[in-house]
Amino acid sequence: MLSGSKVGLRARHEEDVAVLRTELFDDVVNSSRAEGGPWRPIPPGTKDPRLVAEDVEDQRVPFSVVELAGGTLVGMATLWGIDTHNRCAHIGLGLRPSCRGKGYGTDAVAVLCRYGFTVRGLHRLQIETLSDNAAMLASAERNGFVREGVLRSSAWVMGEFLDEVLLGLLAAEWKPTRP
Ligand SMILES: CC(C)(COP(=O)(O)OP(=O)(O)OC[C@H]1O[C@@H](n2cnc3c(N)ncnc32)[C@H](O)[C@@H]1OP(=O)(O)O)[C@@H](O)C(=O)NCCC(=O)NCCS
Numbered sequence: 144m145l146s147g148s149k150v151g152l153r154a155r156h157e158e159d160v161a162v163l164r165t166e167l168f169d170d171v172v173n174s175s176r177a178e179g180g181p182w183r184p185i186p187p188g189t190k191d192p193r194l195v196a197e198d199v200e201d202q203r204v205p206f207s208v209v210e211l212a213g214g215t216l217v218g219m220a221t222l223w224g225i226d227t228h229n230r231c232a233h234i235g236l237g238l239r240p241s242c243r244g245k246g247y248g249t250d251a252v253a254v255l256c257r258y259g260f261t262v263r264g265l266h267r268l269q270i271e272t273l274s275d276n277a278a279m280l281a282s283a284e285r286n287g288f289v290r291e292g293v294l295r296s297s298a299w300v301m302g303e304f305l306d307e308v309l310l311g312l313l314a315a316e317w318k319p320t321r322p
Pocket residue numbers: 173176177218235236237238239242243244245246247248249250271272273276277278279281282285
């Protein structure tokens with residue numbers, strides 16, 4: 144497990160899947176805002192690639208996020224679109240509703256940066272989020288991510304086009320909070 148100051152990132156366990164599906168993917172609004180595609184219901188037992196416990200692809204590493212104190216599951220984190228030629232990847236994060244606003248998102252981004260830069264030797268990490276997602280923007284910027292642009296009307300979300308913000312962080316700019 145990779146630990147931050149509040150949360151740890153560990154492998155996806157089979158028992159995490161039902162909780163994450165119910166709290167993150169069954170919720171139409173949350174799912175529509177966090178995913179780049181349309182919400183659709185996921186039948187229990189389906190091997191949804193966003194949730195499966197196995198590391199299915201080289202370009203994607205799924206983590207479950209847990210509280211360091213007690214090990215309670217608080218959400219999911221993903222390093223995705225890993226490009227080993229250009230040495231870059233994207234970060235994705237989703238926390239259970241009851242676990243938001245406690246600093247876990249900021250800490251999870253810090254741990255994902257450590258995984259991307261230190262463990263994987265990447266050069267650049269990228270985040271795309273809706274321009275009204277204040278908590279995600281702050282979680283990224285607290286870790287040194289820089290706003291690089293606005294993708295105007297790039298996301299169709301629940302009946303309207305919304306802007307996305309593109310944020311990037313280079314390895315040379317990253318200031319690790321722990322070794
Ligand atoms: C986005 C998300 C991962 C952020 O994690 P979090 O644990 O809630 O965020 P934190 O508690 O670390 O807060 C980070 C900052 O945002 C602020 N913040 C938190 N919730 C906020 C809210 N609802 N509105 C405005 N600001 C908020 C905090 O005050 C903090 O600011 P600070 O750095 O100035 O102290 C989490 O809220 C989440 O899972 N949301 C739903 C899914 C989602 O949007 N995923 C991202 C898709 S790209």
